Structures are given as C-alpha cells and as structure tokens.
Amino acid sequence: MAEDKFTAIIVGAGPAGSTAAYLLAEQGIDVLLIERGETPGCKNMFGGRMYSYALHRIIPEFWEEAPLERQISREVITMLDGEKSTSISCQDENWAKPPYHSFTLLRAEFDAWLAAKAEDAGAILACGIRVDDVIMEDNRIIGIRAGDDEILADVVIAADGANSIITEKAGLRSKLSPADLATGVKEVIELPAKTIEERFNLQPDTGAAHLYAGTCTQGMSGGGFLYTNKSSISLGLVIKAAELQKNQYMLVDLIEDFKNQPSIAPLISGGEVVEYSAHLVPEAGISMAPRLFSDGILVTGDAAGFCINLGYLVRGMDLAIASGEAAAMSVVEAVKKNDFSAASLGIYTDLLVKNGVWSVMEAYRRAPQMLDTERLYTSYPTLLNNLLADMFTIDGSPPINLIDKLRQEVKNSKTSFINLAGDAWKGGRSL
Amino acid sequence: MAGVWVFAENYDYCLELLQIGRSLADKTGVQLTAFACGDKGIGQQYIYYGADQVFILPPLAEDQPLGTYVPAIVEAARQEDPDIILCAATLRGKEIAARVAAGLNTGLCSECIALAINSDNKLEMKRVIYGGAAMQTLTCKTRPQMATIPPHTFTPVTELDDTRSGIIKEIGPISSTPVKVLAKKPRAKESGDITRSRVLVCVGRGVEKEGDLKLAGDLAETLGGDLACTRPIAEELHWMPQETYIGLSGQKVKPELYIGLGISGQIQHTTGIRDARVICSINKDEDAPIFKISDYGIVGDLYEVVPFLSQELARLKKK
Amino acid sequence: MLNIIACFKWVIDHEDIKINPETHELVLDRAGYRISDYDRFAIEEAVALTEQYGGSTTAVTVGLPAAKKSLKDALARGPEKAIFINDPAFHNLEPSQTAAILAQSISNQEYDLIICGEGSGDLYAQQVGPRLAEHLNIPCASFVRKITIEGRELIAERRVDEGIEVISMPLPALVTVLPEINSPRVPGLKDTLSAAKKPVVEITASDLGQTFASCLETVEIKATTMERNCEKFGAEKDELKRFIDVLCRAGVVD
C-alpha cells in the first residue's frame, strides 16, 4: 500500500535535514521531512555554538527571527592540569556585530524553528516517526519504511545524524565502530542572566566560548567546553568512545570531576542542572565518510561525517547546514532532468566543493590522528602549566632560566623535543 | 434572600462546608443556607450545626442520578440570588456545580483550597493550576460567586447546638431527567483511607510488575504504614484501587512519613504530598525531579534498596 | 452511524514551566505546547466508537491562532475532520468562556455525542464538559470509564465517590472520559500524512457574532514552592544505615 509518493523524503529534522527541506520546498518541490523526536530538536544536543555564515547564506539575517541565545564575543582556550591552568583569551567586538560570527543556542528551540521554516515553505513535517529502513529496487533507493508504512520517493536524503541507520541500510557504509565515534556529554546549568554577565564579564547579548584541554578527560582523547546561554551555561566533554569503553569511566563521574575543577567550579556555582544528555560525534573525519550519494540517495551532515572534532572544539552545525544546502541544490538539478541516478546526483560533490564544506573537511583531514596523540591530553598541559606557574611564582628563590626550565619540564614529562616538534607540526597542519 | 449556600452529596462533607460557610456568612453579615438531599431530619441537623435555612430537595427515585437536582438548584438561585454557592468537590459534586454555574452564567472556582473575604467584600479563592506548579488567586465578577471545595479541606463543624432554629423549606417537585441509573457498584472496601495514614509507602512506575508490590507492602508493614501509588499504577495498570493514588486528581495526604519508590516526581503527583512532614524517595535516576522535593533521597535501584531497608528496619524493631 | 465531536485543548507542556526564583512568577514564554494529555483519551474514544459503530469524528479546539499546530497531531489520531475556533482574543480563556464559545460553534453541527477529557492539562477545572452540555441542553455524564451504544441510548460506567454508577441516556449526549477508558494509539507515518489532507473548518470570533466576557478575575498567579532538605544518599549498605538513622532521629520511624 504505497499510494503516497514524494519527490524527496528527508530523514531527520536536524540542521542538515531542515535546511534541505526548506530549500526544496521553496523551489516548490514536494518534500516530506521525517523526524523521530516528538518535536524537532527535542532529542538533539550539541555543545552550544553555531557559526553563522552558512545559515546567513540561506536565510539572510536569520538572527532577526531565530531563537538564539548570545553572540559570542570572546574565545578562551584553557589548558588544565589539576590545580593549575593556563588560558588564552581572545576578544573581538566585530564578532558581536552583524553578520555575527557565531551564536550560542539551544537545539530544542532552534531545530524546531528551522523545521517550522521548512514547513511554512511547504514541506510536510512528520514528527514522532522513526524511519526503520530504506526500500530498494534494482539497487536503487525508492523510498523508506517506518513501522508498517512504506512511502516512495524519487530521492531520499539521509540527514539522520552521526549514527545514521539510513546510510547503513542503504549499504553506503558499514556499521560504525567505537573507533569512528566520540561520545559527548553535556549539562545545561541554569543561572540568572545577570550572574552570567558578571562572572564572564559580558553584555546582555554577548557570550563567551570556553574550550578546555588537559586533565578534564583523565588523559583520554577529548576535551571540554563551556558556552554561555542567556540564563544558562552549557558545559560538557567530548571523549573518544573507544577510550571511554577501555577505561570504563562513567560519563557522569567525568562531568562531575570536570565541574569541580578549580577553574570551572566558581563559574557555575549556585547553578541548577536542568538538563543532562549524551550524544555521539562522528570522530574520524572524512576518512570515515560513507559514500555520499548513490542511485536515489544523498547523505548530509553528521550522517556523512561532516563534523570536525578537535577534542576541545566540535563543529558540525554549519557543515550540516551547508551540506543540506548542497543536497537540496543537487535535487533541484535532478528534478529538472528528471534523473535521480547516481550519475545525476553526483553533482552533489561538486556543490560541496563549491560551497566550502569539502575544503574544510580536507583541511582537517589529519585532525583525528592529531587527536590520537595521547601526549596532548597528558604531558603537554602539565608541561605548559608547570612552566608558566613557575614563571609566575615569586617566592624568593633564584629566578629560573626559561630555556633550562623548558628542557627540565620536557624531560619530566617523559616526552622529547622530537615528539614536541612533531606534534606541533601535525597540530599546525590539522588546525 | 442573599446569603451563602452550601451543597454536598453527603452529610460529613456538608458539615465541612457549614464550617467554612458559617464563617463567610458571619464575615459578610448574611445568612447560611444548606441543601439537604431528600431528608428533613438531616435538614434539622444542619441547622443545629450552623445553617440558618435548609432547602430540602425531594428524595430521588431509585433510577435518578444526583444531577437531577441541577434545575431545582438553578431555579432556587435565580429566585433568591445568593452571594456565594459552595459545593463539595466530589466527582458528582464537580459536575453538578459546573452545570449550575452554566445555568446561572456565572464563574466557578474548581477545587478551591483557600477562601477569604477581601476588602471589597468579595470572595477571594485560591486553586492550583498547571498541575500544581502554580497557585491562582481568583475573584468572581458575576453572581453568585461559586466554588467547589475538595473534601477534607476544612474540618467539619463539631459543635452541635440543638437550641438553634432556622427555616426549613421544601423544594420541588422536580422533574426527572433522561439520565437513568441502571446499576450501582459500590467498590469493595479493599483499602484503608490513606488520607489518615501516619506512614505511606508509595509506589510508582519504577515497580516493574504487579507481583513486586509485595516489596513495597513489606516495607509499609515494617513501618506500620499503608501502601499508596501514583496515578498510572491505579488508572492505567489497575494494580491498586483508585482511592489509593495520590495527587492532583487523586488523594491529598499528610502523613508523618512518605516514602516514594520508583516515582519520577511529576508535579501532578507531588502536589498531593505537599503536607507530608518528611518526604523520602528512592529512584535510580539521580536527576529525577522527586529528589528536589524530598527531604531524604536514595539514589539507587529500589529492588536492591527496599529489601535491605525492610530487613534493617525489622531488625531494629526487634531490638 | 455516529457523529462524534471530540474536544481537545492545546496546553502548555508543564515540564517546560520555569519559575523565577526571586519573584516566584512563572516563566512561560519559552514553553512548548501539546495536546492536553487527557484529551488524547477523548479523541481515541471517539475514533474507537466510530470504528465500532460506524460514523465519523470531528476534533474541535478553541484557542489562539497559534494552536493551529495542534490540528495535525489531533487529526493523525484518527478524526475525519477538525473545527478550529480561534482568535487572537482567545487568550487565557476560562471554562465559562470556552464552553460558551464551543456551544455557539457546535450548535449548528450535527452530532450524536460529544466527548471531552475529564479536565484540561493546564487548568484542570473539569468544567467545560458539563457546562457545554448545559448550554446545548443535552444530558451529560462525567468521569466515564466505559461507553457502549445501544441504538439511540448510550450506556456509561461512570466513577462516583462510592464506586461505579452505570447510567443510560439518550443521544445526543455529552461524556467526559477518564484515562482508564482506553489506550490512545500512537499515530504512524501514514496517519500523519493523511492528517495533512483532512479538512479543517476555521471559525473566528467575528463568525460567532458575539463576545464572551469572563466571569472570573485573576488576582495573581504565583509558583508553588516546596522547600525540603534535599539530602541524597547512595545505595551502599552504610549509606542505607545512615538513612535509617536519620529517619529515626527525625522521629518518623520507631
């Protein structure tokens, strides 16, 4: 019983899916957007900050209407080592002026808004429905299956996130292993807006992004983040799934430890945890990417591995939006030709190159290897912190020669200058 | 004749309304009128307990529901224009009050839990909204000002003054309604009255199957208390009788000790335990909202915690 | 053949209600909305009855224009059509107004039965059903846990304080239903898709040709608070012993 047919079915109303649905509907193409959550975004989590450029391209001056929290005007990177920490802070007031550089936001509201834009443009949104499978005919994807229902489409767009079952069922990639994934865990901690502005030295609209490396992950690959929302703080950790498994740490314990760090505790003190969530992050960069298209199917966003994880920084929303845009444009072209074969949809990769997603992914190709360098989470933060702490500690002892001190610290940290130089090179290239 | 009117389907609840009704009538300097269903003797009692006037509603035929009285009450109110009508918020009472209010085109405060006369001589009423998350204070712009009062909100008048006299008026006859009572199935008295329990062990959906209620039962027994539950346990799973669920639409309880097992702590439930002296909870989810309103919370699996608690408490008791 | 009207309300999701800790005022501006839990049972009962006896269900709601979002969800649950009575003026309606607006809107419809939830998720006033019956001058039974239809008679089992009353009444009639009456179905993809195609009749305040004044006046709304110890214990044996100890000292365990 499949009397229903759409030109495009999009699975997943995250930023990738809703963007694609919005653009297709704008072109008058009949599109069905399916989301398993009761409302779009209700199950989605992320660190807390979206870079604006991608959405601005699609919905100019989206900040006028979208539910956003604060414009980021300050970036801080902190190396943690137990009692010690070293931070680099950078502020640029231009970031807080149109076209804003990045915003903190809450996904439950933002995703619902973006999906509503698609719906207003004419897309049909079906929430509370989990897509279980794709329908294949002669190796072509011709629709999807949800429960007992089958719906046909000329093209299916997989926008179902990191653990995409659509790409798996469509045979575009094999099952993910923990090595391909990181686990993110986040708490939203409520504090009065005034308190946040005082503690972080912010204006009523501006916000801060704090990224943490070092002891916050107990030596495992990953990092921590803290973003200021209007009247809450998003705080979390991202850790390689395989290491988490191996070390048998409980996420809740890790985040408790993180919150007790002397450089974090005062920032969140008195706040109330109102939300706790965990989510997967595609970890392995484009090396884990599935085939991005095939007959009757396109893959976008996290499902395609378009997410960059630098440990202390995860970035995927802008790439999800930009890849959703490229997917929509590919379908528009395919509709013109009435050809939804792989050959026709292949224009998708060209469009990804053109709109920058591909070059970003290429540029960070080595990030996963960089992340595998354990020294990054153990030795280096200690080294840096000891060096600087000693430099700043004046207790009447004779002054230290910085170079000697560095040599000493490198020795203590059981690493070598060769490693250091090598990692710096790798790091430089991957950033 | 202006005044305060009270209507309750049963005698005890009517005495509660006479208590609050008397004080409102005295404060505003008006008379207090009670309805008595079908019995002049009861009418006389109501006068001894504080009513100035009683309307005797005629007895109902076996197959006539209580709602048959609605047109008669509406008609009486139209003629006499009372200031205030209070109804006991029994299940039938709530329906009758709403229909009377519609008939009189006036406002009704449902399940009012506090009443006062404000400086404008108007009735100020409080009720919970948003499942118990908020308290709304209301006045009624139209006449009569109406409210339903949940049973046990006020203590019944206990002082009987058999020298009091008042007017007894018979109302009727009344016409029958098309609604016919075919059968009445009184519920089996399987449970005690949890509103009077000193200790309550309350079970929620965290209990996996009906047989596991015994775990909770054992704990209740050791503590000398009774078993209660959340609404889904009674209404959806039917593991326990209706009258043992606590909350907004269930019982409001005030035990010395409440222990919740596997209860998330949704506001609609916890609004019923507001007056408990000590609230304890056992839940395996450390972020469960119930912990925010508990004095003492145990983060753990009830299947491990409860047997140990029962055992320890029994051991202590023996000593 | 039964023409059934199921009344539902689009209410604030109580889990989203925030409280300003200083003023104890409610912060509702960022809360989501949903079909009132109890009204899902009303819609399900209407649909199940028409499936059993033949006929069709109309879902009806009164609210602000923004409540339009509820229609797809409601229609996905099985009704054939919806009546959406909306106006920017329908803000914070109280039961007397809602019932009067419903009565005015429904009066020219053909119906055999009206089903309401026992109470709405936000106000839980339990008034709209009986008030509506009174306005329409039809018999009513509230807190119903079972419905059967025999010809033009409706037999209902309703809860009363001392147990259960089985009643009969002639159609057209109104009932309010308890959650125990059924288990609402979860709409599938096809249900959701077909919902988008079902007819919706819109009625606005001006179509009703009269205004609906409120009878009640809200003096204030304040968050209820519950200040408790909030001490947490682990599940280890010594923690549990400490727990018992605390209860003993509080004098609630002897």
Ligand SMILES: Cc1cc2nc3c(=O)[nH]c(=O)nc-3n(C[C@H](O)[C@H](O)[C@H](O)COP(=O)(O)OP(=O)(O)OC[C@H]3O[C@@H](n4cnc5c(N)ncnc54)[C@H](O)[C@@H]3O)c2cc1C
């Ligand atoms: C801890 C953490 C921190 C992060 N921090 C940031 C950050 O600060 N900035 C940033 O830009 N990015 C961040 N990211 C990455 C970002 O969240 C993702 O890259 C982005 O959400 C990807 O968008 P998407 O639309 O591809 O997928 P998603 O946002 O994951 O959306 C997928 C949607 O599909 C739905 N779905 C899944 N399966 C099905 C199915 N079978 N049927 C129907 N629906 C389905 C899901 O419910 C979901 O709504 C972070 C991620 C994590 C985990």
Ligand SMILES: Cc1cc2nc3c(=O)[nH]c(=O)nc-3n(C[C@H](O)[C@H](O)[C@H](O)COP(=O)(O)OP(=O)(O)OC[C@H]3O[C@@H](n4cnc5c(N)ncnc54)[C@H](O)[C@@H]3O)c2cc1C
């Ligand atoms: C208008 C309205 C009125 C309502 N009135 C009432 C009312 O009067 N009374 C009422 O109770 N409800 C009422 N409700 C329903 C209420 O909203 C909740 O749905 C209900 O109280 C939840 O019951 P629960 O806590 O048993 O179940 P759940 O919310 O499902 O919670 C189960 C809990 O058990 C925990 N758990 C699971 N397994 C274990 C284990 N092994 N060990 C320890 N913990 C475990 C879980 O972590 C979870 O927190 C009303 C709702 C509405 C909308």
Ligand SMILES: Nc1ncnc2c1ncn2[C@@H]1O[C@H](COP(=O)(O)O)[C@@H](O)[C@H]1O
């Ligand atoms: N705005 C509304 N629109 C449609 N039906 C409503 C509305 N408000 C209440 N109802 C119906 O009346 C019942 C009781 O509501 P209430 O009297 O507010 O508790 C609800 O369960 C609904 O079935």
